[in-house]
Each structure stands twice: as structure tokens, then as C-alpha cells.
Amino acid sequence: MRAFRAGLLACCLIVTLCSPVAADPSPSSRDVKKARQNAQERSKELGATTAKLATAQSRLDQLAGEVERLVEAYNGEIVRLRHAEQAHEQARTRLAAADAEVERARQDVALLAAESYTGLGPMDPLVAMIIDQGDADGFLHRAGVLGQLRGERAAILGRMRDAQEVVAILRTQAANAYSAQQAISERAEQAKLAAEAAVARQRRETKGLRAQTERLQREVDAARSRAERLARRRALSLAGLAGGSAMGDVAANWALTQLGKPYVWAADGPRTYDCSGLTMRAWEKVGVQIDHWTGTQWTSGPHVPLDQLRRGDLLFFGHLSSDPGTIHHVGIYVGRGQMVHAPQTGDVVRVSSIWRGDLVGATRPR
Template sequence: MRAFRAGLAACCLVVTLCPPAEAERAPSPREVKKARQVARERSRTLGVVTARLATAQSRLDGLAAEAERLVEAYNGEVVRLRQAELSYAQARERLAAADAEVERARQAVGLLAAQAYGGLGLMTPVVGMLVDQGDREGALHRASMLAQLWNERAAVLGRMHDTQQVAAILRTQAANAYAAQQVASERAEEARKAAEAAVARQRRDTRQLRVRTEELSRRVDAARSRAQRLARRRAHALSALATGGSAPGDMVADWALTQLGKPYVWAAAGPNTYDCSGLTMRAWEKAGVRLDHWTGTQWTSGPHVPLDQLKRGDLLFFGHVSDDPGTIHHVGIYVGRDQMVHAPQTGDVVRVSSIWRGDLVGATRPR
């Protein structure tokens, strides 16, 4: 009797400390339907945002191409501006030469004016020659000299006028060319700045959409995982009712499926975060089997199972060298149909994945 009472007290203590897991309650058809509806709604939202992201990315590509074109246009204007500056400098040199020529012509004209100021000017010596010499032949010669002097004077005046015209034309052309190129360069610079600002805004919008898409994708995965988890729990619960019980491995696999979506955290063992061996330790704990929080001893926690004889709840181990258990670095829980539940890595969540990886070492059935 005393032993019976002690056993009864122990049973009560186990029930108190380890209440029935959520996996033991079969979700209702309504819960499964609602979970699937949530997954569909989130998928639709994700589709809309994904389409917006694609449109934004396309617009960003177009803006980037346009900005690049405008930047190159600006670069071209800068090159042409440098050429215009060089041409302007050369024109100024030519203008300086023309101005010097104008000054020389002006001095020659000034000399003529000074000579003319005395009255007859250039004609004074000529008149003297005409008065002093009375022969006809000498008069003709002196008349010829007078005409030549007048022609030289006209040439000096004409050369000054021409140099002044050339200088004015060069001055106008150089100033106009430089001013026009300066305006073109300023327009190109403004267009470049506007294009780069548009690209910056579009990159910001695209980045926000990408973040939103990633967030929605995670929520969709979580919703789908929950719907699948509820459906599997219901199917298994109904099967268990039909067969009258459940094997420890089924309990392990079913409980592991209730943890989908919880974040991976290094060295964590629940209840809200896990690493790989922390998840497997807690799962087998639900079936009454105590494991260490380490893949090294979990690998030796029971008989090794051929991969063609896997059962739900078996532990699958992965290493850097597929035939060397000493390289094991990851573990997962087999849940059937070549799938496992595992806590993959930092930044990821507990999820269902295929067991067939290149670093698969083998399987263990704890006991």
C-alpha cells in the first residue's frame, strides 16, 4: 500500500510538472481552416508587395541608367568647357596680337595727323619741289611721288580699320563661345544633381519595399508552417485515436512541429529560442528521454539507424566529413517523408527541411 501511494504521488507530480503538451490536443477543422486562410491572405499581400518591389526595381534601373547618361553628358560638357576655355585663351592671344596691330596702325595714323596739322602736311615738301623745279619731266616725277604718298596714307588708315574690325570680331566670338559653354555646363550639372537625387529617393523606396517583402515572406512562411503543423497534429491525433496510442518517436516529432518559426539562438534550449541540439534535447525530453545539450553525446544516445529504416523522432546528424562522426556540427529530428525539423543557424528559425544534404553523417534513435 505504501509503495502504491508513493507511485501515485510520483504520477501526480509528473502530471503537475509536465502538463499535456499542446501536440496532444487535436486542432479543430476550424483552426486548421483559419490557419490556412491566414497563410493565403499573407501570400496575397506578399504577392502585391513583391509586384510593387519589381516595379520599383525596374524604375530604379531606369533612373540609374538615366542618371548615368546625364553624368556622362555632364562629363562631355566639362570636356567641351575645357576646350572652350583653351579656345578662349587662344582667342585672347590672337586678340592681344590684333590689339597690338591696331595700336601700331593708330600710331601711324597719329603721325599722319601730326604731319597734316602744320597745314599742307605731306604736300609741303612736294609743293616746294614743284616751285623749285620748272621742267615738265621733273614735275611729272614729283606728281607721281605725291600720289604714292597719298596712297600710303590711305593704306595706313585702311589697315587700322581692318585690324579694329578683326579684333572686335575675335573679342565677340571668344566671349560668346565661352558664355554659351558655361551655360551648357551649368545645365548639365543641374541635370546630373537632379538625376542623382531621383536615384537616391528610388533606392530608399526600393530598400523599404525590400525590407517589407522580406518581413512578409517570413510571416507567410510562419503562417504556412503553422497551418501545416496544425494539419499534421490533427491527422496524427486522429491516427493515434484510431490505433490507441503513439510511439515515443511520434511524440518527439509532433512536439518538434509545434516549435516551428521560433528563432535560432546560439546555446538556447527553449522555450522561445533554440539551437540545434537544444531543440532535439527538449523534444526527446517530452518522451521521457534525457539527452545532453551537445551533438557529441546525442550521437551516442542510442543505436545508429540505417537511413532506409528511419522512423519519426530519429535524430539526424550532419558533419563536415560525411563518414566521420567526429566532424558532427548539426542535428535535426526526422518527421517522415524525408523531412526533418531543425534549428538551422543564426538569423533563421525552426523549420522543416529535407534530410538529404551532402554533409549527412547518419541517424540515431535515442533511448
């Protein structure tokens, strides 16, 4: 019974509120053709730019490969740096051992020098040889001992010389290892900086390409959408949709068929609605796609002076600012200063006067 009453009320309101003002003229075939040509031109532009983007993307891929190479170069230099540090440490260890060997040889040589400064004692082999000249066997024995001592002294001196040569070689190796370590460290840092710079360039170029692609895609979509809307409007007009009513009439009349349905936040039908959900579905009936948000519905077409309102125009409430969220309500004009809208939680779709203190303007969707 409630549905019957709502339908009856809708029929009565459609008859009562239909304005005698002439509807928007339907687009001509020339308008549709021009819109389609514009869409084609934009599509060609997009195609040409897409080819450029493909080339740019190829450069980006190359850059990404170069970044990977530089990063791996950095990793390689870090490995070499660690090896150089190990070689330097090993050289320092060998040098310390060689220094100890030189010190031991130096002590032996110092002992020999000390003995040479103490003079010849009674037990010195050379003195004994002089004393025992009459004893041939003793002389030969002493001579052999003296030769052995001289050989030991020569060996001590030779060992010290060898140790000193080893030390000199190891000092050179340690110095070279340290220099190599420093050079590799610098190359590693340079490779790292180069990789970071390449990554930064890649990010900037990628960001620019993404913005360019999105902009062009939006332009093409807008051109195609306009051409499609004009074509649909012309087709609807030629088909005499809703007894020859204009698109706004169709949208307004459909909205009136939804009277009595509950308001539900963020709902867009078919059983419940919020304000922008109702207006979105009303204009969808004539092939015009608008967002489920008052912020973009406000810019979905030209703004209409309130003294030139036509049925189907969208009426907005709130206050105007740079923030579209300050427009908080929308209804659809049905004629004679009235609108159909989904007011608020706890209410239903109904007809109300448009003359509210927070009325900020009207838009005719396209």
C-alpha cells in the first residue's frame, strides 16, 4: 500500500512539476561528429605519446640495469675492501714476527760484540792454541774449535741480515696493502654515490612519465566520454525517450519514482539512497556518469543561474571554498521551486523547497 501511494504521489508530482520551459536542445549530428573527431585527434596524440613513452620506458629499463650494475660494483668493492683489510692485517702480523726475529738476531750479534770487547781470557781458544803449540794434537783441536766458533758467528750475522731483508720486504707489502685498502675504499664510495645518483634520476624520470601518462589518459577519456554522451543524448532525443522529454526531465521524473525510500548513508540504490547516490542514479538513467560525491558532482557540468533552472539540474547546499567537501548536500530540481532529495538519516526520499539558507548554486550535468 505504501509503495502504491509513493507511486501515485510520484505520478502526480511528475505531472504537476513538469516545467513548460523548453528543454536543452539535443546535440546535432555535426556536434556529435565534431566531438568524435576531437576524440580521434586526442587518441592519435595519445598514440604518438605512447610511442615516446615506450622509448622512455626502454631508457628507464636500461637505467635500471645500470643501477643494478653499479650496486653490484659497490658490493664487489666492499668484498675487495674486506680482502684488503685481511691482507693488511696478515702483513702486519708477519711484520711483527719478522721484527721479533730481527730482535733475536740483534741480541746474538750484541752478545758477540760484547765478547769481543771483553778481551781474550785464559780459556779463549786462540790463547790456548798459542800455549799448546808444542802439542800438535791440542793445536789441531783448538784450531777446529776456533773455525767452528767463527762459523757460528758468521751464521748469526747472516741470520740477522736475512731477518732484516725479510722485514724490509714485509714493510713494503704492508704499505702496499694499506694503500690498496685505501684506494679500494675510495672506489667503493664512488660506486655507491654513482648508484644513488642513478636511482634518484630514475625516480624523477619515472615520476614525470607517470604524471604525463595519467594526464594524457584523462584527456583522452574525457574526449571519448563527451563524444559518447553527445551520441547518447542525440539517440535519446531522436528516439523520443519519455514522450520527448529532455534528459533533465527524464532524470527528474525517475528521481520522483524513488519517493519514500529510506535515506542510508553512502547508499546508491535501489532500495535506499543518500543525497549524491540518488542524483548519481537519476542521471545514470540518461547515460550521464557522475561520481557518487557532491564534490565532483558540483563540477560535472556548467553552473546554472538560479533564475534559469531546468528540471534535472542539480542543486547544491553548504558553502563554496577551495575544499569541495564544504558542499554537503545535493538535490535534483523538479520544477516550480521544488527538488527531490534524500535528506538525512531517519528520513526518506521526498520533495522539498529549494529555497534554503545554505543553497550555493546549481549544475547541469554533461
